[in-house]
Amino acid sequence: MDSKRASAFKKLELIARSVVEGLKTGMHKSPYKGFAVEFQQHRPYVAGDDLKHLDWKVLARDDRYYIKEFEEDTCLRAYIIVDSSGSMGYTSKNQTKFDLAKQISAVLTYLMLQQQDSVGLMTFDTKIRDHVTPRSTSNHIRYMIDVLDATELKGETDLGSVLQTVAQKVGRRSLLVILSDFFGEMESIEKALRHFSHKKHEVILFQTLDPYEADFPFTDLTRFESIEQDHSELVDPLRLKKTYLEKFNAHQKQLKKACHNLRIDFETLFTHEPIERKLAEYLIRRTRR
Amino acid sequence: MSLLAPWLLFGAILGSVPLILHLLNKSKFKVENWGAMMFLQSAAKAKAQRIKVQQWLLLLLRILFFILLALALSRPIIQRSEMGASDQPTSHVVVLDASYSMQRNNKEGSLFDQAKSRLLEIVDSMKRGDNMSVIWAGQRPKEIFGELTYDRELLRSKINNLKAGEESSNLTRAIEQAFFSLEKSTLPIHRVYVIADEQKNNWNTNKTSFWQHLKDHYQLKKVKPGLAFLEVFHEDPIENFRVIDLKPASPIVDLHRITQFWADVDYEGGEEVKTTINFYVDGELKNQKDLTLKEGRQRIIFEHRFVDAGQHVIKTTLGDDNLKIDNSYSRALTVRDQLPILLIDAKGPKGGLQQGGHLLKLALTSAVDLGEKSLLDVTHMSYVDLDNLNLEKLKKFRSLILVNVPSLSQYAKFMLEQYLANGGGLMITMGNLARKDDYNKLFRGEKGLLPAKLIQEAKPKNENLQPQVMSSDKHPILELFSNEEGRVLNGVKVNKFIKLEPAKDAVPLLSLGNDPFVIYQSFRKGRVLLWSSDISGRWGNFPFTKDFLPLVQNLVLYLSASVSPPIHLSQGEPLIVNYDNPEAEANKKVQLITPDEQTHDLPLTFERGNWVAHYDHTEQAGIYKVTHEQDTKYFTVHLPHSEGDLQKLNQDTKKFVNSYLPFEYLALSQDFMRHLAEGMEHLEIWKWILVLAILLLMLEGYLSSRFSR
Numbered sequence: 001m002d003s004k005r006a007s008a009f010k011k012l013e014l015i016a017r018s019v020v021e022g023l024k025t026g027m028h029k030s031p032y033k034g035f036a037v038e039f040q041q042h043r044p045y046v047a048g049d050d051l052k053h054l055d056w057k058v059l060a061r062d063d064r065y066y067i068k069e070f071e072e073d074t075c076l077r078a079y080i081i082v083d084s085s086g087s088m089g090y091t092s093k094n095q096t097k098f099d100l101a102k103q104i105s106a107v108l109t110y111l112m113l114q115q116q117d118s119v120g121l122m123t124f125d126t127k128i129r130d131h132v133t134p135r136s137t138s139n140h141i142r143y144m145i146d147v148l149d150a151t152e153l154k155g156e157t158d159l160g161s162v163l164q165t166v167a168q169k170v171g172r173r174s175l176l177v178i179l180s181d182f183f184g185e186m187e188s189i190e191k192a193l194r195h196f197s198h199k200k201h202e203v204i205l206f207q208t209l210d211p212y213e214a215d216f217p218f219t220d221l222t223r224f225e226s227i228e229q230d231h232s233e234l235v236d237p238l239r240l241k242k243t244y245l246e247k248f249n250a251h252q253k254q255l256k257k258a259c260h261n262l263r264i265d266f267e268t269l270f271t272h273e274p275i276e277r278k279l280a281e282y283l284i285r286r287t288r289r
Numbered sequence: 290m291s292l293l294a295p296w297l298l299f300g301a302i303l304g305s306v307p308l309i310l311h312l313l314n315k316s317k318f319k320v321e322n323w324g325a326m327m328f329l330q331s332a333a334k335a336k337a338q339r340i341k342v343q344q345w346l347l348l349l350l351r352i353l354f355f356i357l358l359a360l361a362l363s364r365p366i367i368q369r370s371e372m373g374a375s376d377q378p379t380s381h382v383v384v385l386d387a388s389y390s391m392q393r394n395n396k397e398g399s400l401f402d403q404a405k406s407r408l409l410e411i412v413d414s415m416k417r418g419d420n421m422s423v424i425w426a427g428q429r430p431k432e433i434f435g436e437l438t439y440d441r442e443l444l445r446s447k448i449n450n451l452k453a454g455e456e457s458s459n460l461t462r463a464i465e466q467a468f469f470s471l472e473k474s475t476l477p478i479h480r481v482y483v484i485a486d487e488q489k490n491n492w493n494t495n496k497t498s499f500w501q502h503l504k505d506h507y508q509l510k511k512v513k514p515g516l517a518f519l520e521v522f523h524e525d526p527i528e529n530f531r532v533i534d535l536k537p538a539s540p541i542v543d544l545h546r547i548t549q550f551w552a553d554v555d556y557e558g559g560e561e562v563k564t565t566i567n568f569y570v571d572g573e574l575k576n577q578k579d580l581t582l583k584e585g586r587q588r589i590i591f592e593h594r595f596v597d598a599g600q601h602v603i604k605t606t607l608g609d610d611n612l613k614i615d616n617s618y619s620r621a622l623t624v625r626d627q628l629p630i631l632l633i634d635a636k637g638p639k640g641g642l643q644q645g646g647h648l649l650k651l652a653l654t655s656a657v658d659l660g661e662k663s664l665l666d667v668t669h670m671s672y673v674d675l676d677n678l679n680l681e682k683l684k685k686f687r688s689l690i691l692v693n694v695p696s697l698s699q700y701a702k703f704m705l706e707q708y709l710a711n712g713g714g715l716m717i718t719m720g721n722l723a724r725k726d727d728y729n730k731l732f733r734g735e736k737g738l739l740p741a742k743l744i745q746e747a748k749p750k751n752e753n754l755q756p757q758v759m760s761s762d763k764h765p766i767l768e769l770f771s772n773e774e775g776r777v778l779n780g781v782k783v784n785k786f787i788k789l790e791p792a793k794d795a796v797p798l799l800s801l802g803n804d805p806f807v808i809y810q811s812f813r814k815g816r817v818l819l820w821s822s823d824i825s826g827r828w829g830n831f832p833f834t835k836d837f838l839p840l841v842q843n844l845v846l847y848l849s850a851s852v853s854p855p856i857h858l859s860q861g862e863p864l865i866v867n868y869d870n871p872e873a874e875a876n877k878k879v880q881l882i883t884p885d886e887q888t889h890d891l892p893l894t895f896e897r898g899n900w901v902a903h904y905d906h907t908e909q910a911g912i913y914k915v916t917h918e919q920d921t922k923y924f925t926v927h928l929p930h931s932e933g934d935l936q937k938l939n940q941d942t943k944k945f946v947n948s949y950l951p952f953e954y955l956a957l958s959q960d961f962m963r964h965l966a967e968g969m970e971h972l973e974i975w976k977w978i979l980v981l982a983i984l985l986l987m988l989e990g991y992l993s994s995r996f997s998r
Contacts, residue, residue, distance in 0.1 A: 090324030
């Protein structure tokens with residue numbers, strides 16, 4: 001790893017650690033509880049099994065020795081799914097939306113690896129581009145960050161279609177953390193989210209936005225050139241602002257409503273806001289449930 | 290609608306400025322790489338049509354603003370009839386051309402009768418509640434009825450009795466009079482019609498300051514009248530001959546010489562024309578000549594010798610043409626038996642005449658060209674005796690000559706001024722005794738009687754320099770030398786003279802190099818001559834040369850010829866007749882017979898030492914005979930020369946007039962009645978258009994900010 005990348009990685013690692021440590025010091029409960037696993041089935045005891053998993057109730061009832069078998073031998077299986085379409089490259093002043101998504105990915109990966117969960121990665125635009133199989137080794141974070149760093153932002157977004165593919169691809173129940181701006185057709189996104197819910201996946205949506213996209217503060221005559229397509233619009237922003245914000249806010253509202261109905265966590269983070277605080281607040285809220 | 294200042298409409302080009310700015314602005318924009326395109330596109334699509342409409346609306350408002358501004362500045366006017374206002378009570382003022390050119394005939398009869406017919410049609414078109422005034426547009430325009438009248442019968446009756454004028458026409462003054470007449474009107478609609486022939490002269494296009502005055506007057510009117518010029522056409526080509534002047538060749542007409550009379554005839558027309566010219570003295574035909582007239586001016590000479598002194602009338606007539614009134618010319622004149630002249634000089638050492646005075650008296654009373662008897666009766670006096678004279682005695686002399694008089698008392702100076710004010714002539718010669726500083730008191734900074742300030746004695750730069758008759762202006766005095774302009778007086782040597790500083794209006798008659806030598810000016814009703822050298826022979830040999838005698842005789846004749854009060858008058862010039870008889874009683878009258886054989890009794894009033902009768906209505910040209918007891922005097926009034934110039938009104942003149950006042954030009958036979966029905970008053974609407982433009986601007990501002998929200 002060259003020095004630049006090493007420095008970037010160090011920075012991400014620091015952010016991740018600060019969030020996690022913050023959680024530890026500030027919390028009353030272990031974040032573990034937030035990531036529950038489910039009992040699957042019994043199997044007969046064989047010599048050498050961990051007595052921790054012995055089902056003492058069955059022994060008492062039937063005088064038999066059975067071991068509880070859970071869904072996964074390891075704890076949690078999680079996927080971080082990051083939008084790497086062109087629109088994620090937008091920035092007004094600070095960092096890009098993708099940079100923010102990378103930081104969030106790093107924090108969550110660090111946290112889950114600390115908990116010895118396995119974490120995987122997918123990047124997408126109109127289709128899945130990169131797929132990293134979930135691992136739980138401590139070095140895995142480095143690999144994942146490498147992949148994210150190497151990701152070139154390009155192409156359009158076909159969010160709904162890609163999420164449908166993810167839903168089909170991820171066989172076992174998993175935790176799916178989707179990082180995107182969610183600029184796509186609502187109906188298709190909603191359909192994908194319902195699919196996740198049907199397959200019993202736990203889904204968290206982190207929306208990364210630039211403040212200019214939410215405020216539309218432009219005043220002068222501007223030609224807006226699409227980052228994703230070969231298209232532009234020459235407009236007087238003052239005349240358009242009201243209608244733009246109406247459309248944008250309506251989309252946000254629909255998104256939130258859809259997540260609420262499907263009991264999916266939805267968080268919006270802006271590129272100009274400090275990630276540590278916002279992420280920590282979310283995680284604390286989550287553990288208190 | 291029409292425009293008073295159409296060239297300003299080019300300002301509407303400024304209406305393209307918003308469009309240009311709009312297009313320029315479209316090329317200046319920022320560029321933003323944008324991620325949330327789906328919302329922007331959706332919003333743009335939703336608003337696109339609306340934004341387009343808004344932008345076009347604002348652009349249209351901005352363009353309209355400039356167009357309306359340019360339109361307002363170009364001063365549009367609309368006819369009131371376009372607003373349906375022609376049925377409201379109306380004040381009509383008609384300016385009727387009273388000039389004698391209206392006496393011409395065309396196929397339909399005399400132009401004046403046609404003008405009267407049109408005037409009666411205007412009267413017939415009057416509605417209930419309308420009123421009218423008629424301005425007689427002569428030299429001094431006047432309202433025929435005194436004021437606006439509602440009485441149509443009175444109008445018809447008076448108009449029918451009108452006869453063509455014999456004056457020239459001052460249409461500009463008449464239009465001003467029409468505006469003043471309308472000041473008294475309380476009716477909502479005002480109209481001014483000018484009925485005249487197409488004579489260009491009547492419009493005084495050289496008097497731009499007066500036209501500006503008319504324009505300002507019109508602008509200030511609350512109710513702006515409709516203005517129409519109803520032309521009376523004379524389609525035939527212009528062909529007119531006329532007598533411009535008839536005058537004696539010499540300034541004095543006397544019994545002792547055959548007098549030449551000059552008749553100046555002017556002809557305007559394409560081809561030669563033959564006619565006869567007659568010469569009358571006191572009504573009796575004395576001479577007749579056949580004439581072939583070509584385009585331009587011609588002088589015909591008659592000769593006559595009078596046998597009786599006193600007032601006489603000469604007259605010349607031509608044959609008939611379309612305009613007869615200017616084919617004759619009369620002139621009253623006074624034939625002299627003797628001209629009493631007073632010669633004043635400084636007394637000689639032994640009390641006798643000085644040499645200069647003696648020589649001058651000799652020259653004036655010489656028998657050359659005067660027949661057997663001398664016309665000039667010279668009385669000699671010393672200057673010190675001048676103070677013993679009073680004005681009454683002085684007035685007996687036609688001219689005074691001061692020869693090398695040293696100085697004049699204050700009384701003498703005062704009397705000289707009064708003498709000149711009564712029409713006398715004065716000649717002053719210099720010499721060794723004449724005191725410049727005393728004479729310069731008569732100069733009084735150009736306000737006095739002296740034609741020039743006396744500077745200092747001087748010698749000619751070149752001893753061979755000889756006096757020369759001035760050629761820059763032909764002056765009546767020097768018609769004697771009229772064929773010899775610039776003629777040098779050969780053999781005359783001048784050793785010394787007084788350098789002069791002429792007054793502004795003084796006329797140098799003879800010069801010595803660059804210096805005026807003999808100089809002339811009018812002073813009140815009299816004439817003054819200043820001879821800047823000595824005439825005794827001390828300062829040169831002029832008195833001993835052949836030119837001296839005819840020169841001084843003609844100079845003195847000219848000085849003596851001014852007639853006060855004048856007997857040959859211009860139209861409108863007051864006729865004043867003086868009687869010196871102090872015994873005359875105040876209730877005595879004089880009888881005046883005008884050229885149309887009308888008799889008027891004029892009262893005598895005592896003014897400034899004289900009994901005087903006045904008559905101001907000298908509009909008719911011709912002979913006026915004034916009789917008081919056994920005394921008969923004649924006066925003549927001549928036609929104005931300019932009125933005989935029948936050059937027609939052209940497009941340039943119409944454009945000139947319309948640059949000041951919005952006249953409509955109507956041919957009588959065509960649009961006249963229609964315009965009477967429709968009305969032709971104009972309303973200036975620039976204020977309304979300006980208000981509309983400002984409202985548009987305010988609307989643009991409001992919508993602009995509204996659309997931006």
